[in-house]
Amino acid sequence: MRFLIVSFDGLRPDLVSPDLTPNLCRLQALGVTLAEHRTIYPSETRCAFPSLITGAATAGHGMVGNKYIDRSVSPPRFVDTSDAVLLRKLDLASEGRLMSVPSLGEILAARGRPMAVLATNTAGTTRFFHHKAEDFGHVRLSGHFRDVCTPDGVLAAAEALVGKLPPAPPENEPDTAGQDWITSAFLSVVWPKYRPDVTVLSFGEPDITSHVHGTGAAATRGIIAHCDRQFGRVLDWWEAEGRTEDVQIMAISDHGHITGHTRVSVADCLRGAGFRPGIALGPDVDVVVVPGQVGALYLSDPRDEHVARLVAAIAGEVWCGPIFTRAKNETEGIAPGSLGNHLALGDHVRAPDVSFCFRADHGVDSFGLEGGTFYDNDRRSGLGVHGGLNPKELAAVGVIAGSAFSGRGAVSSAPTGICDIAPTILHLLGFSKPESMSGRILHEILEHDSKALPHVRRETFEARLGKFRQVLQRVHVGGTIYIESGTADG
Template identity: 50%
Template structure:
């Protein structure tokens, strides 16, 4: 379908795991230049858990995980018989779950589906995991949309397109070995977008998702030398997009949105939740098994599924956890509008995680504001990541903070918005630019305060702090509401106990 000249089109560029405070003239000169061309969202936030395969579905659905249902990079599917462990890095498993659920992997339509219903198209180019790439438009094949992975040929929805790209750019890059930055695929996908996908396929919306600096942050630290080198690499690739946009795209009414799906903090101590729960009489494992009564999902995000999720068992587990020095904010099913069913816990709906797939107990590892070896604020415990390396998934403000810059004819230039915003606002804003009504189930909002049109008023803002405590444990959750949209500012445990 040919796109009429002058009709708005949008390119969204995601920098996986980029902390906004790493953006600057020395580290990311091209992103810094984009700031002068558009509006910087100074209070942009991601969703909880602050994980890629939770945030990207929120990006394309305009809803938090409690609504779209992708509640973690990994989760236990108890709707299956028997219950099975789901790792959403596996695109084939995602497709199997979607098929088994009658096409309801997500509880709401994603951006690709909405665009298709209005005769528009979405192209995805991503170097993230196969599963993360799939989640950006998981029905792309049936919609006739184009998805290109930077590594996995099976993800590409068009064999002829892949063959054309490989003829032009060389073979699809193979994933780098563990401990090596992922650089080649970023340049492959940038060239694919600029040389073929955008000018020839003319999608209404394109998502270009770089897997760096997230990979290097995990391996070398949030601001390690090799992480900054990887960040410079993807900023250079983005610079190619920016140069085209400044010389050609902007005049053709192309809008450019740069974002990140989450931030990072630095590991300073190791935790052992299995040992804590075992001492409380609970037999733990990473997946269902004959001798397992408590599934603790592996990774930085704390998700605990009990074989017998009685209130008594949940209270017993939480009581043991809040005595541990590593336990940060903790959430269970609601007893009322604030409290969870276990003393010391908050209701999980406060972090917009009340879903049938959600764990019986959600927790974050305790974080703090100590300065890491790179001079960055933000430290945490971890159950498996090396000390000194970057992690994410929790509620520290530096994990929740994400990059947000919008630029184009519809937006102001060289401006900073201090009004809270979030990753769920991207889809409503994109639809608004295209003249498509925002579905009433989207919980994000249109970022009208960034628009160049005069007369747009300041939206109403209300901040709320939730506190719950026991004699030995206290947690705080701070949220802010802008009109009907809610954003999580951060969560802390044992503050001022």
């Protein structure tokens, strides 16, 4: 049995339709749709994909944001996880502990099973799918970045058959060439020659185009349709050959998008509250504001009283959504008005002193899509953003087909998440689920397992500070926790 995971970066499940994505819909007819599939918090790409390949939330693997401050070194270091070279250096310097738990590639390699990656995401994201591929001689190909490709001969073989590696397009142009190249490389080289036990084929779109043009814009819908056509090539192969080779196919996304409607400046607000914000800790900076759609604030002096002052400063702002700090008890964070970051499954040593979402709503944007939010970047309003706890950000595509899975055209309403993919794969390969994996095995959709769903229990947590009120909603399936939403008002 082998596995092919096909990812569409940033694709909202409600954009999957017969008109726009006929091939994804074809897969739905052949398999099981996970109707309540979710990502983790922060709903950022380089948090979510580490969760895919470790089966753990950010509290487990430690990739707490697309960007974060590493305080394990002196002076503290700013880490941008889009930088694949930096990620390799950090992994080597930490003796293989870039991520705090084993990845799927490592687990498979220890059992003599190869894993392959083909991706058009950033160089850092591509590395994250299998950050130790070069250590095991496994295949990792980027659709654009030579430095991430390994082993050397595989890229040469792919270029000989498929054509030269295309350069990354300008930011305002949808990436069509990259998706074509990795699809052809999989079909022409990686599958015929290597037949990996697990392959990740990751389309870096529609995420980039949504950020630049808007989630429902014509350009974004166009690149969604283009990626679906490439997926159609893969699905044709699967129906003709892959299925007879007992390949299980999984189509996923890592998060959704909502629309930024009102631009704000967190740094300006903190400056007005008497803080000295900056992008790096130093003599003139007492709080680092890490850029991104998820608020990540690191204090030069993170004592409880300073954290409380920082929370009080942002809780009074109209743009501020749910706030998390290190835990005071089973529910509360150390700062009044905050929830413990363990409730959002983010209590790792790298976690910010204060993390927050921008306040989001259920408004409908100009494209007819639900979900809007405040944002802090230099782009115009009306564009796609993600990272927070709006249900449309957390919702992710999940469609699975193959001999191991029950039903054709079935829909599973059981809560599932991105952390469940790796433990389910390992289970089907005959390996036990590692203790490091917080995700669960999806027994209820397996052909030869019990269809009984474990007990489902919902819970709500609330915190207040003056007029500010936040609510976090979670659901338990057995011992596995999924975050449903986080809201704030006041």
